[in-house]
Amino acid sequence: MTTPRQHLADIFVELAGGNPDLPLDPPVLLAALAAHSRDLVGARACGVLVALPGTGGGEVYASEDAARDLILDAEQRSQGPGPYCRATGNPVPRTDLRRAVARQRWPHYVPRALALGYTEVAARPLRGREEPIGALVLFGGEEARLTDEALEFGQSLADIVAIALTRDLELSRSRTLAGQLEHALTSRLVIEQAKGVLAAQRSLSMDEAFGILRGHARARQRKLTGVAQEVVEGRLML
Amino acid sequence: MCRDDRFKPCRPEKPETASSGSIPGRTLLAMTTGDGSAEQAAAAWRRAARARERARSAEEAAERYEQRAVDSGNDVYAQLALMLRSTASCHRSSARLQEAFARSLAGWRRGHGTRPKFMTGVAEACGTSSVALTLVDAGHSQLAVAASSEPARAAQDLEFMLGEGPTRDATTGCRTVRASCDAIEQRWPCYGPALTALGVHEVAAVPLDTTGRCFGALAVFDPRPGLVGSRAFADVVGALTRTVLLDSDADPELYGGIDHREVVQQAAGVLSVHIGRCVDDALALIKARAFTLGVPLETFARGIVAGDLKLTPEGPS
Numbered sequence: 001m002t003t004p005r006q007h008l009a010d011i012f013v014e015l016a017g018g019n020p021d022l023p024l025d026p027p028v029l030l031a032a033l034a035a036h037s038r039d040l041v042g043a044r045a046c047g048v049l050v051a052l053p054g055t056g057g058g059e060v061y062a063s064e065d066a067a068r069d070l071i072l073d074a075e076q077r078s079q080g081p082g083p084y085c086r087a088t089g090n091p092v093p094r095t096d097l098r099r100a101v102a103r104q105r106w107p108h109y110v111p112r113a114l115a116l117g118y119t120e121v122a123a124r125p126l127r128g129r130e131e132p133i134g135a136l137v138l139f140g141g142e143e144a145r146l147t148d149e150a151l152e153f154g155q156s157l158a159d160i161v162a163i164a165l166t167r168d169l170e171l172s173r174s175r176t177l178a179g180q181l182e183h184a185l186t187s188r189l190v191i192e193q194a195k196g197v198l199a200a201q202r203s204l205s206m207d208e209a210f211g212i213l214r215g216h217a218r219a220r221q222r223k224l225t226g227v228a229q230e231v232v233e234g235r236l237m238l
Numbered sequence: 239m240c241r242d243d244r245f246k247p248c249r250p251e252k253p254e255t256a257s258s259g260s261i262p263g264r265t266l267l268a269m270t271t272g273d274g275s276a277e278q279a280a281a282a283w284r285r286a287a288r289a290r291e292r293a294r295s296a297e298e299a300a301e302r303y304e305q306r307a308v309d310s311g312n313d314v315y316a317q318l319a320l321m322l323r324s325t326a327s328c329h330r331s332s333a334r335l336q337e338a339f340a341r342s343l344a345g346w347r348r349g350h351g352t353r354p355k356f357m358t359g360v361a362e363a364c365g366t367s368s369v370a371l372t373l374v375d376a377g378h379s380q381l382a383v384a385a386s387s388e389p390a391r392a393a394q395d396l397e398f399m400l401g402e403g404p405t406r407d408a409t410t411g412c413r414t415v416r417a418s419c420d421a422i423e424q425r426w427p428c429y430g431p432a433l434t435a436l437g438v439h440e441v442a443a444v445p446l447d448t449t450g451r452c453f454g455a456l457a458v459f460d461p462r463p464g465l466v467g468s469r470a471f472a473d474v475v476g477a478l479t480r481t482v483l484l485d486s487d488a489d490p491e492l493y494g495g496i497d498h499r500e501v502v503q504q505a506a507g508v509l510s511v512h513i514g515r516c517v518d519d520a521l522a523l524i525k526a527r528a529f530t531l532g533v534p535l536e537t538f539a540r541g542i543v544a545g546d547l548k549l550t551p552e553g554p555s
Contacts (some may be wrong), residue, residue: 008312009312009313009314012312012314013314016314016317016318129292129295156306156310160314160318163318163321163322167321171448171449173486174448174449174479174480174484175448175449175451177484177485177486177488178448178451178453178484179451181373181453181483181484181490182373182375182376182381182453184490185373185375185381185382185498186375186381188381188382188498189381189498189503192498192500192503192504192507193503193504193506193507193510193517194507195504195507196503196504196505196506196507196508196509196510196511196543197507197508197510197511197517198507199504199507199508199543200507200508200509200510200511200512201511206504206543232507232510232517233516
């Protein structure tokens with residue numbers, strides 16, 4: 001690794017999510033992980049397979065299109081080091097794809113990888129807070145062997161990105177929960193106001209007024225908040 | 239089942255008037271016996287254990303990165319470790335708050351004193367007796383409040399009535415607000431003198447913030463010297479924001495300790511019909527009249543709901 005120290009530090013900061021005050025752009029970050037991993041560990045190619053919560057299926061970012069297609073295909077067949085590593089969170093050690101045992105384990109995957117010139121493969125997990133969120137897949141070739149040092153370094157890069165992603169996910173979950181909380185509290189106020197309106201209009205107790213609101217909402221299969229809002233705004237007389 | 243009534247099961251001291259329900263992703267206490275305090279204590283212990291587990295896992299990760307920072311000399315690892323240490327610290331604070339509540343609930347069940355409030359533990363963690371948590375909407379209006387003491391509660395009502403004060407400044411500016419003695423009266427011409435009349439000499443309010451979205455504030459009255467700006471205080475605020483209020487397993491009702499000012503809202507509804515104006519106008523009238531007359535807001539509202547008190551837009555009749 002001949003990368004100058006400052007350049008390396010800049011890459012680490014980029015992979016850690018850059019400016020903490022700016023929102024994270026996960027696709028950009030993952031593409032950077034794939035590209036930097038290949039350059040920094042001296043691999044033939046690198047790809048990142050992730051399944052972020054709420055995005056449906058797995059997504060792949062790779063240093064070259066062929067690697068991306070290979071990993072995507074593997075994910076769809078649930079075969080190969082990427083899907084295994086992502087699902088279990090366990091690393092896949094450096095595996096020589098020219099050996100029969102690899103072909104037995106991944107019969108569809110191995111011939112395709114060899115045809116692309118990838119003679120060895122390894123995978124390192126992107127660890128989330130509670131479960132794995134993805135895998136960094138590293139491909140070696142004749143001229144670009146995967147060393148122990150390279151794999152260890154790959155894990156470090158994956159860790160940094162995983163922490164940035166996890167933190168971003170937690171923040172967006174907090175924002176969602178804050179929105180739900182505000183909605184629930186606001187609904188509560190509107191319902192109390194509607195009880196007061198109805199109680200005054202029809203000389204009822206608060207409990208009786210609530211019974212009418214609830215009965216109306218149930219009979220029409222509507223949300224209580226919506227009914228209450230209309231009562232408060234004078235658009236609905238009960 | 240109605241989603242809007244998810245608060246009910248956590249308010250066992252009041253009679254059930256609404257159906258209980260749930261919101262996706264949130265667990266509610268099942269009311270099985272009497273006052274529900276046994277279930278609340280169990281839930282508090284469970285949340286405490288979970289927070290301790292999360293703290294441990296964050297600390298383990300921090301240690302790994304501290305080692306890596308030493309091995310590699312790379313500063314990014316040190317920064318990651320710091321971030322994880324701060325996360326762990328918030329979880330530990332959260333665990334302590336839950337445990338303090340569970341313990342005082344157990345004491346109360348054995349027959350000591352009044353039913354404990356979650357906010358009492360928050361106040362103790364801040365080294366004072368008076369703190370108030372206020373939740374606000376996007377327009378910074380108060381939606382609900384939880385206070386540890388009567389003066390703290392009265393202070394929040396003052397802000398609610400007058401529309402000015404430290405909580406409002408903290409949530410609108412999303413920054414910490416501090417004032418003491420004369421500065422209180424200078425900064426808030428209506429609220430200030432009323433607050434000092436409650437015997438408060440110093441106030442600080444800290445926003446509860448989820449990156450750009452401020453959803454409330456914690457106000458501390460007469461905090462112990464050095465509290466604001468301390469690590470322990472930041473951890474309490476972090477614990478409230480990150481786990482106590484906003485978490486998939488959270489109880490944002492604080493075990494029945496959140497006050498929605500139901501009677502005041504009901505009174506606004508009643509009064510709006512009597513004066514033929516919108517509910518917002520009625521609410522503004524109630525706030526203004528209660529403050530002018532020096533009557534506690536809730537007492538005043540109760541009079542309107544009971545029909546003992548008739549208001550006109552011009553003045554009390």
